[in-house]
Amino acid sequence: MNQMISRRAVVRVPSGPESVETVEAPVAGPGPKEILVRIAAAAVNPVDLGVAGGVFHRLGMVHQPHWTGLGWDFAGTVEAAGPGAGLPAGTRVAGFLDGFDRDHGSHAEHLVVPAANVAVVPDGVDLVAAATVPLNATAAAHAVDLLGEAPSDARRLLVTGAAGAVGAYAAVLAQDRGWQVTGLARAADEPFVRGLGADFTAEPGRGWDAVADAGALQETALRAVRDGGRFVGVQPAARLPEERGITGEVVFARPDGQLLAGLLARVAAGELPARVHAVVPLDQAADAYRAMAEGGIRGRIVLVP
Ligand SMILES: NC(=O)c1ccc[n+]([C@@H]2O[C@H](COP(=O)([O-])OP(=O)(O)OC[C@H]3O[C@@H](n4cnc5c(N)ncnc54)[C@H](OP(=O)(O)O)[C@@H]3O)[C@@H](O)[C@H]2O)c1
Structure with a gap:
């Protein structure tokens, strides 16, 4: 050619x-x-x-x-x-x-x-x-993979930026793994976040079993994790130091056609936005x-x- x-x-x-x-x-x-x-x-x-x-x-x-x-x-x-x-x-x-x-x-x-x-x-x-869809749904899927299945006694997950691209996907995908998801977003985004099947908050609060920081709030999001909880970030170039026994991980989305095919099928089914x-x-x-x-x-x- x-x-x-x-x-x-x-x-x-x-x-x-x-x-x-x-x-x-x-x-x-x-x-x-x-x-x-x-x-x-x-x-x-x-x-x-x-x-x-x-x-x-x-x-x-x-x-x-x-x-x-x-x-x-x-x-x-x-x-x-x-x-x-x-x-x-x-x-x-x-x-x-x-x-x-x-x-x-x-x-x-x-x-x-x-x-x-x-x-x-x-x-x-x-x-x-x-x-x-591709980058942000893949990143969300990676974040949820890093969280894994919710432990039966520690299911409370805060997803920051839940009205954003990564956050909305993460809020849905985490529910598949047994997490009780609360989405942090602006007040005007409450109907959208609830439409994802998640609870809503406009404040990060404290004491979450896990935080998926899709909004890249970084230190603010880390502070919201309980001692010994889980934190998944989205800024590989600005990884946070670990503290208070919190397990910290960071997403770096990699192209994966097979994974994406499954995510697009869920978009087609109306399950992902x-x-x-x-x-x-x-x-x-x-x-x-x-x-x-x-x-x-x-x-x-x-x-x-
Ligand atoms: N590591 C990776 O592989 C990877 C892959 C994809 C994306 N990312 C990163 O993930 C982050 C999110 O990407 P995105 O595409 O989802 O962005 P996005 O669509 O702009 O979503 C971010 C959301 O967070 C909200 N937000 C920010 N601060 C907030 C606060 N204090 N309280 C409530 N809501 C708040 C924003 O609201 P407003 O618009 O009102 O501020 C927006 O709705 C970016 O930093 C991006 O670079 C990383």
Whole structure:
């Protein structure tokens, strides 16, 4: 296959939304077990704001000579498949890219990824909705795996940021493992949180058996765990020191097509949310990042090439 030219959103010198631009660059064809995806939709996540703001450059995690590619989540269709990929052209897929040190992200027209990292999007889930699911549902599933089954005598779990993307998924998935979930969110989010089957609180409080800190409240969330309880964080680059006998763990979401297929099936069944705040053309990525940075958004802003 000939190399094609494709647009992507990047930052050269990261300094926030103003530094986001789109460039054209060649995309290679898929290698063995890889697919070339024509992206239909790509959600903007908090991590993208971090990359565009230079957070990970300052941590020494990015070494790109020209620009850094933006975007983790995507949904689209397979345009070409390498040998052994097992996904024919035209298949609707979703997934996410991990890692920071790359010149190409999902905020783009095309992407080459390992076929094992994506899931087929079920009928009945459109690609814009599907693009909001992979990273955050996977992170929530990892967080709940770290918590494991709720002990019969210590089931009280606080999920912070329960009206957010990771938190809403974690609030639902943790109930499957026997946790009695209370979601911490803003007062206006109470109906949404209760709609997830969770109890609601607007204050972190104290004495929880476990806290899944999907809202990245960090020290505030750790203080809410009882002595000897459990804490699962979402900031691998800012892991908290352990205290008071609390077991602390941190999520680092990794692409897993099989896991994602199960999560998308639950979206299709209406058991997990897929919330779209707005759809914005890829060429206006900087505007989307600016809106995201202003905060208070429920559901994702989704870029469409
Ligand atoms: N480690 C990993 O692999 C991984 C993967 C995915 C995401 N993450 C991280 O997980 C975090 C959450 O991501 P997300 O996409 O779920 O973000 P999100 O959709 O913005 O959700 C965060 C939620 O927390 C709420 N919140 C913040 N402070 C609060 C407070 N004091 N009281 C009540 N609610 C509060 C926010 O409300 P407002 O909007 O009103 O502030 C928002 O609803 C981010 O830090 C992200 O980088 C980590």
